[in-house]
Amino acid sequence: MHRDYDVAVVGGGLLGSAIAWGLGRLGKKVAVLDEGDLTRRASRANFALVWVQSKGLGMAAYTGWTVRASESWGRLAAELKEQTGLDVCLQQNGGFHLTLGEDEFEHRGQLVTRMHNQVGAADYKMEMLSASEVKKMLPMIGPEVSGGSFCPLDGHVNSLRTFRAFHTGFREFGVDYLPEQPVSQIAHRGGEFELTTPKGEIHAGKVVLAAGNANQTLAPMVGLSAPMAPTRGQILVTERTVPFLPHPLTTMRQTDEGTVMIGDSKEDILDDRELNQGINAVMADRAQRMFPHLARLNVIRSWSGIRVMPQDGFPIYDQSVSHPGAFVACCHSGVTLASNHAFEVARMVAAGALESGLVGAFSASRFVMNTAAAGNCHH
Amino acid sequence: MFKRSDQDQRPSVQIFVDGVAVQARGGDTVSAALLASGRDVRRKTAVSGAPRLPYCMMGVCFDCLVTVDGVGNRQGCLVPVAEGMTIEIQKGKREIER
Numbered sequence A: 001m002h003r004d005y006d007v008a009v010v011g012g013g014l015l016g017s018a019i020a021w022g023l024g025r026l027g028k029k030v031a032v033l034d035e036g037d038l039t040r041r042a043s044r045a046n047f048a049l050v051w052v053q054s055k056g057l058g059m060a061a062y063t064g065w066t067v068r069a070s071e072s073w074g075r076l077a078a079e080l081k082e083q084t085g086l087d088v089c090l091q092q093n094g095g096f097h098l099t100l101g102e103d104e105f106e107h108r109g110q111l112v113t114r115m116h117n118q119v120g121a122a123d124y125k126m127e128m129l130s131a132s133e134v135k136k137m138l139p140m141i142g143p144e145v146s147g148g149s150f151c152p153l154d155g156h157v158n159s160l161r162t163f164r165a166f167h168t169g170f171r172e173f174g175v176d177y178l179p180e181q182p183v184s185q186i187a188h189r190g191g192e193f194e195l196t197t198p199k200g201e202i203h204a205g206k207v208v209l210a211a212g213n214a215n216q217t218l219a220p221m222v223g224l225s226a227p228m229a230p231t232r233g234q235i236l237v238t239e240r241t242v243p244f245l246p247h248p249l250t251t252m253r254q255t256d257e258g259t260v261m262i263g264d265s266k267e268d269i270l271d272d273r274e275l276n277q278g279i280n281a282v283m284a285d286r287a288q289r290m291f292p293h294l295a296r297l298n299v300i301r302s303w304s305g306i307r308v309m310p311q312d313g314f315p316i317y318d319q320s321v322s323h324p325g326a327f328v329a330c331c332h333s334g335v336t337l338a339s340n341h342a343f344e345v346a347r348m349v350a351a352g353a354l355e356s357g358l359v360g361a362f363s364a365s366r367f368v369m370n371t372a373a374a375g376n377c378h379h
Numbered sequence B: 001m002f003k004r005s006d007q008d009q010r011p012s013v014q015i016f017v018d019g020v021a022v023q024a025r026g027g028d029t030v031s032a033a034l035l036a037s038g039r040d041v042r043r044k045t046a047v048s049g050a051p052r053l054p055y056c057m058m059g060v061c062f063d064c065l066v067t068v069d070g071v072g073n074r075q076g077c078l079v080p081v082a083e084g085m086t087i088e089i090q091k092g093k094r095e096i097e098r
Helices: A014-025 A060-084 A101-117 A131-137 A159-173 A212-222 A277-290 A292-296 A338-351 A356-362 A365-377 B030-036
Strands: A005-010 A030-033 A095-100 A127-130 A145-151 A176-178 A185-189 A192-197 A200-209 A231-238 A252-254 A260-262 A299-307 A316-319 A326-330 B012-017 B020-025 B065-068 B071-075 B086-088
Touching: A005 A014, A005 A192, A014 A030, A014 A159, A014 A200, A014 A326, A014 A338, A030 A200, A060 A159, A060 A338, A060 A356, A095 A101, A095 A131, A095 A277, A101 A127, A101 A145, A127 A131, A131 A145, A159 A176, A185 A212, A200 A212, A212 A326, A231 A277, A260 A277, A277 A292, A316 A356, A326 A338, A338 A356, B012 B030, B020 B030, B030 B065
Parallel strands: A005 A030, A005 A200, A030 A176, A200 A326, B012 B086
Antiparallel strands: A095 A145, A127 A145, A185 A192, A192 A200, A231 A260, A231 A299, A252 A260, A316 A326, B012 B020, B065 B071, B065 B086
16 A cells, blocks of 8 residues: 555644644645535634633643643744735734623623632633723723623634635645545554545545544544534624724624624534524624624624534544554634644644643543543432 | 716705715715716725725625715715715725714
8 A cells, every 4th residue: 555645634624724734844745635615614604713711611731722822823823924925913912701790790700710710720810800991901892891801812813814824835835635525434554544535545644633523423433532512603794994992802803804703602503504693683782782883883794603612612632542643633712722733733743642741631531531420420 | 087968957966075065966876976076086995995986886896885974884876865965985994983
């Protein structure tokens, strides 16, 4: 069997693209096996936050992983600009989660306290600010804003341009992007992998499963597991307006080109071809209570998208014991963690082993242990 | 430059373009009135600042965006003129308060 590639990355979304770009950067011969344009693609539906605050409640290791990503995003943006000429407009001057009314303020304060008290969590300096303190940084807030939490590490980016920059970078690194080639089977023979696609077989020394929610189906083919629980989210976009929002919020951000994106809904429905207008109405109402001037702007676009979501909400990075050289990677925060995927995960895959000190906590074995623990509770 | 037809007998309607009185005709759209005014009515686009004039005149291209009676980003080709209407040529992005 002849080997076509050092590594085959299954999935050409933001996560697979970041890892493939990172592998190409290290001189590896890489193929990206992707589906087509009609694929449900979180990479084109996301909200584009590079977000730290409130991540990792329930898994301390996720806070450190997220802070690491936030800190190396600047280097990623600079390397992409240098290589492709594309400015991904990374802005990291801190972000807010605003609250409406006293109950929300109190609830958010409790969350901040729980985050601070979590043993082993990275301190990312999230703090509660009163309405008057918020107003000094966001002068256009309305009277219903009771305050909010602020984290100086938070930011946002032009995620569509980031996606494009990775794919542009592929060409210089000699990464082969192969669309319309979903993988239906993976065989492991003679220390190499054979991936079956509608256009034939691809052979590679290693394989990285980065197919989002489809990892659940692919992972067992190489002795891995990736239990997923996708959800649907909706986003509203207004017409362009002059810059008025100097910091991104968890639920709202103004893009580098002037549009305002609004959205934080979560539904179990997995059809992204329609919108729940009731949810859009609630999101728009909350947005204009936070910033009353928004009421004058027209909404010009709205869409729903399917989130990639591991069952417990935390990332999965794992390597196969039975199929050495097979890796799985999936997470909800493909934008925030893009720098880690491009630099750290790519480096570890190239070296042939995940480092337990860096990503050991994210092994899917945690699901097995949790099931066993839950089982014990019943007895 | 556009020139009005001598056959056009429609009644005159006065509008104000960046504060200057302009004679339009009843039934004109804002875009038609601006093009016929003989003035420089080029707007600047929101992102790159490129100059633009009304183009498709049928609601599709959004190149005619203009501030009408204090409301920004209106499609001038879809709004009929009215007596005393105030028009401002947009330079860049819509202001959030208007």
